[in-house]
Amino acid sequence: MIEAIPFLLQGLGTTVIITFGSFLIGAFCAVPLALARLSDIAPLRWLATAYIEVVRGIPPIAWMLVLFYGLGRYVTLPPLLAACLALGAVSTAYLAENYRAGIQAVAGGQWEGAGALGLSKGDTFWRVIAPQGIGVALPPSASYAVGLLKDSAVASVIGVSDIAFRALTLNQQGNPGLPIFLAAGVVYMVVSVPMAVLARKADTFIRTRSAV
């Protein structure tokens, strides 16, 4: 049992890679998606809305299977990449909604004010709107990252050698399941609980700062 722990812990790196990888994908791609969602051009808005609704409506594990098995006929993706892309696509949709809430929380007068000063749309967004909206968008996005860590366990079903997968492997090699899986759970908690605490701290920090 004890000798199983290092084997389990080696999966931690993979779990962290999936979590960070897919979060980064989401954090970048969500910016244009959120802007499209708020665009004046109706078809663009509809497309963005459709993407967000459909992607969030389908469970992450299904995305995992779509990318790995579904696309398997055309391209063979390495499991780790498939996992990052699948969760990245899902987090793009969720984070875009957070960004949208952040952008909308900034008073409409700010766009007008910046426009009246002759700032370009890009400058207005990046230098005026985004810095104000981030306080609204950041806390739920941080909690989403914690959720993503847990969702990353789903990658084990397409053979990514993360914590959950290694626990499964150990169990199939004949080790007792209960302690193995509980140990895996503890490893996840050791990462997710501090992350959640940090997210909460960031939330209260931003709240108190913006309250002043």
Added chain:
Amino acid sequence: MFEQWIQWLPGLLTGLQTSLAVTGLSLLLGLPLGLLFAFGMISRTRILRQATILIVELGRGIPLLVVLYVVYFGLPDGGIVLESFAAAVVAIAFNTGAYTSEIFRAGLLSVPRGHIEAAQSLGLNWTDEARYIVLPQALRAIVPPLMSYSVIVFQATSLGYAIALPELLNSAYQIGSVTFEFLSVFILAGLIYAALSIVVSRFVDAIHSKTAH
């Protein structure tokens, strides 16, 4: 493609039935558990409070898939052997309890302190206070997020795939492994997930904006 879809649909709908059954049973067991956890978390008894918080943190901190593995692959070591259906219900119900406890707790705490004091000063006992004063008021804050959460529970049943539960996603996989049309069948299954999720979410939004006015 559509001909194939029509051919596959009955098989997928059978899977969907299992998904919905797991969803329903998990909510049936998980929501009372969540309420219980919520009462535990606001209890005045310190031990009870701390024990509940520990259990809830476990439920929220451990990925549901791992909880599923614990129940399905782990519990047999303790002499408890559950079929995949029962295992999925137990794991998802526990997860639901842990997550919804926060919704219940927030709802209970949304009832103004003064109303609780009024109930106490009128001599209502603890159960009457909860039943007639606190819960009816808290329900307004609780029901919309719980309905949204039911969508999450429905989606979570897809994890049953990992323990060979014949739910929607697994049915799709089975069809794919026979026809090798994985992409097509997964798209169909995905659309079913999305359709149900979106319809329920829209419904919840509609109710929410109605009660907000």
Added chain:
Amino acid sequence: MIDNQQKRTEGAAGTTDAQKAPQLQPKDIHKEFNGNTVLSDISLDVNAGEVVAFIGPSGAGKSTLLRCVNYLETPSSGDLLIDGKPTVKIASKPTRNELMNLRRQVGMVFQSFNLFPHISVLRNVALPQERVLGRSRKEAEERAMELLTRVGLGDKADARPSKCSGGQQQRIAIARALALDPEIMLFDEPTSALDPELGGEVLAVMQELAATGMTMLVVTHEMSFARRVSDRTVFMADGRIVEQGAPEQVFGAPREARTKKFLEAVLER
């Protein structure tokens, strides 16, 4: 109730028949919050039918004392006697039964009314009777209607509390407390959240109640009400009773400098 009335006419500031114990006696009530003393050893004898007004600067402990009398706050130490008998064996550790018994005898009216917003006015008054006294729904609603009529709000029975003005809500809250047939009524700044005009309606109901011989403890900022209606006025500051006596004496010829200073400040406004 009728012999209470009798006693009221005798004038109340402490003249008791020797045989009878005072109806309510907080004894050495001490209350601390995180090491800060909020009430230091308050003792008081309240006779049946007496109306006692508590005045004093905010933070004096008036509300806390009132809340200790029905154990919404648990005193750190002391005794609470009703009819000469202790209501709670260990002051800082009330049992569930002791609390039930105490609260059955003591009604409370809050500054913020605290009506239940999800049920009608009538149900607000009837529900506690059904649950606490075990009255039938019919009986409870009849009694509720009777009391609502008495406070002038029979026509509001089916409305939601939110549809009533603050003054009406407070009168309903009084009816709700009275419906449980309490022997003692506590009023915690009942008019502080109200405009003077609406407050007047509430004070009128309270004055009427006082005339029926109800024992009343009233924390108030309404000096004229204290002066006119109370049998005894208690001035509190810094968690202590500084001075008490007939309202004419306390308002007209305060003995303590602290009282004088407070009254000058208040009456000047």
